[in-house]
Amino acid sequence: xxxxxxxxxxxxxxxxxxxxxxxxxxxxxxxxxxxxxxxxxxxxxxxxxxxxxxxxxxxxxxxxxxxxxxxxxxxxxxxxxxxxxxxxxxxxxxxxxxxxxxxxxxxxxxxxxxxxxxxxxxxxxxxxxxxxxxxxxxxxxxxxxxxxxxxxxxxxxxxxxxxxxxxxxxxxxxxxxxxxxxxxxxxxxxxxxxxxxxxxxxxxxxxxxxxxxxxxxxxxxxxxxxxxxxxxxxxxxxxxx
Amino acid sequence: xxxxxxxxxxxxxxxxxxxxxxxxxxxxxxxxxxxxxxxxxxxxxxxxxxxxxxxxxxxxxxxxxxxxxxxxxxxxxxxxxxxxxxxxxxxxxxxxxxxxxxxxxxxxxxxxxxxxxxxxxxxxxxxxxxxxxxxxxxxxxxxxxxxxxxxxxxxxxxxxxxxxxxxxxxxxxxxxxxxxxxxxxxxxxxxxxxxxxxxxxxxxxxxxxxxxxxxxxxxxxxxxxxxxxxxxxxxxxxxxxxxxxxxxxxxxxxxxxxxxxxxxxxxxxxxxxxxxxx
Numbered sequence: 001x002x003x004x005x006x007x008x009x010x011x012x013x014x015x016x017x018x019x020x021x022x023x024x025x026x027x028x029x030x031x032x033x034x035x036x037x038x039x040x041x042x043x044x045x046x047x048x049x050x051x052x053x054x055x056x057x058x059x060x061x062x063x064x065x066x067x068x069x070x071x072x073x074x075x076x077x078x079x080x081x082x083x084x085x086x087x088x089x090x091x092x093x094x095x096x097x098x099x100x101x102x103x104x105x106x107x108x109x110x111x112x113x114x115x116x117x118x119x120x121x122x123x124x125x126x127x128x129x130x131x132x133x134x135x136x137x138x139x140x141x142x143x144x145x146x147x148x149x150x151x152x153x154x155x156x157x158x159x160x161x162x163x164x165x166x167x168x169x170x171x172x173x174x175x176x177x178x179x180x181x182x183x184x185x186x187x188x189x190x191x192x193x194x195x196x197x198x199x200x201x202x203x204x205x206x207x208x209x210x211x212x213x214x215x216x217x218x219x220x221x222x223x224x225x226x227x228x229x230x231x232x233x234x235x236x237x238x239x240x241x
Numbered sequence: 242x243x244x245x246x247x248x249x250x251x252x253x254x255x256x257x258x259x260x261x262x263x264x265x266x267x268x269x270x271x272x273x274x275x276x277x278x279x280x281x282x283x284x285x286x287x288x289x290x291x292x293x294x295x296x297x298x299x300x301x302x303x304x305x306x307x308x309x310x311x312x313x314x315x316x317x318x319x320x321x322x323x324x325x326x327x328x329x330x331x332x333x334x335x336x337x338x339x340x341x342x343x344x345x346x347x348x349x350x351x352x353x354x355x356x357x358x359x360x361x362x363x364x365x366x367x368x369x370x371x372x373x374x375x376x377x378x379x380x381x382x383x384x385x386x387x388x389x390x391x392x393x394x395x396x397x398x399x400x401x402x403x404x405x406x407x408x409x410x411x412x413x414x415x416x417x418x419x420x421x422x423x424x425x426x427x428x429x430x431x432x433x434x435x436x437x438x439x440x441x442x443x444x445x446x447x448x449x450x451x452x453x454x455x456x457x458x459x460x461x462x463x464x465x466x467x468x469x470x471x472x473x474x475x476x477x478x479x480x481x482x483x484x485x486x487x488x489x490x491x492x493x494x495x496x497x498x499x500x501x502x503x504x505x506x507x508x509x510x511x512x513x514x515x516x517x518x519x
Contacts, residue, residue, distance in 0.1 A: 052342070052346045053345070053346060053506060054342060054345055054346065054506055055506050056506040073348075074242070074348045074349065074350065075348070077346055077347065077348040078348035080346070082346060084339060084342055086339040087339060088338075088339035088340055088342050088343050089340070090257065090261075090338075090340050091338075092260075092261055092264060093257065093260060093261075097256075097257070097260065100253065100256075101253050101254075101256070101257050101343075102343060103249075103253075104249045104250055104252055104253025104254075104256075105249075105250050105253055105343070105344065105347035105348075105349065106246075106347065106348060107243065107245065107246030107249050107250070107348075108249070109245070109249070
């Protein structure tokens with residue numbers, strides 16, 4: 001049986017009369033890289049806020065590595081690495097201080113932290129900026145630090161909420177390539193939310209979210225074929241228009 | 242929750258608060274200058290040669306207490322109050338800057354994260370209170386003699402910690418309901434000034450009654466800040482002010498409990514449908 005790392009069942013969330021998420025269900029297995037594709041206002045960020053325990057849904061369940069976010073949030077959160085849409089680094093602290101803060105919150109001891117921090121920063125080519133103030137880094141570098149930070153506690157599930165917002169094309173490509181490498185080398189489950197179709201092309205699965213509902217979940221190739229289009233972009237436009 | 246994990250998280254939060262605090266030179270300076278001004282300028286202007294009569298129920302060995310001595314516990318309260326509100330401001334700032342998400346997605350119980358945040362803030366508050374005491378009290382003592390013994394400033398440590406926790410917990414509770422930094426200045430005015438002025442920090446409460454301000458006297462008597470100040474005042478003379486101990490302890494628990502509820506995604510603000518879809 002496939003090991004479901006992320007299992008979302010009938011999730012619904014409203015803001016007053018606006019239904020942000022409506023009966024959203026899907027699951028992702030070990031080593032699966034999925035793109036959550038949807039136009040602005042589709043409910044992607046709301047879904048991420050529920051997946052990370054920041055918001056509670058009115059209905060439905062989220063299971064992370066079989067731990068229920070509602071009844072066992074602590075164990076569920078221990079398996080999640082997350083990069084939020086907004087930069088969540090403390091600009092007044094150095095790179096190492098930011099990473100140390102995160103590792104303290106995740107209960108990683110000093111010895112283990114020293115080992116992991118070098119590994120992760122080398123992977124994102126930023127080990128030479130370890131003592132620099134975060135404020136002095138470029139947008140792309142900040143994102144790479146956030147990615148390194150999200151991996152320090154060795155999560156099984158990596159959530160990325162529109163992580164390329166504000167990045168130049170080269171930084172976007174580098175980030176995408178690195179995430180694909182993570183999926184292949186560490187067998188992580190990756191859920192990458194985006195409204196940019198080209199970012200979804202390399203994923204194993206595309207989940208199309210529109211007006212709070214999942215309207216498609218398939219491989220990029222199958223979706224393109226099903227809608228008889230040449231590109232995933234055209235198929236996405238047909239799906240959401 | 243493992244003890245090791247809990248200690249690491251507390252250490253991480255305290256380290257971050259301390260680094261940020263010591264980086265902000267103006268905050269460091271104002272934490273000391275503000276009460277020093279009150280002590281050296283306000284007390285010098287208001288205090289009389291005959292001293293102040295602290296009323297019927299007080300810990301002092303004499304009935305005419307030097308005004309400089311009288312307002313020191315109140316000024317300690319002022320340091321703690323500003324520091325507590327500063328921690329609250331940092332919570333609102335962290336929320337706006339996104340750092341709060343990091344805290345709230347940590348695999349630790351929400352109540353513990355908030356308690357750890359409170360303890361780290363209180364640690365800084367108490368340090369500021371002692372910096373004020375160590376610098377100002379010896380200077381004042383060159384001019385006037387205090388009936389408070391030197392060791393009395395050590396006795397106040399537990400009272401200062403508890404008082405600091407109460408004000409920090411109030412700050413956390415306030416931060417639940419403030420959604421933007423811009424709203425914070427107003428809240429500071431509505432919390433800091435009334436709490437400080439309508440209390441026994443600057444004058445004995447009997448004077449309010451004596452001057453016919455019965456209503457203000459009544460408010461001062463239900464103001465938890467008064468109880469914190471009195472707890473510190475009595476502790477400085479080696480005595481425990483039981484009503485102060487009970488009120489500060491209870492208020493700390495109540496404020497922290499409501500703050501935890503406020504930050505709980507299943508019970509707090511998120512449940513009420515606040516926020517925006519995207």
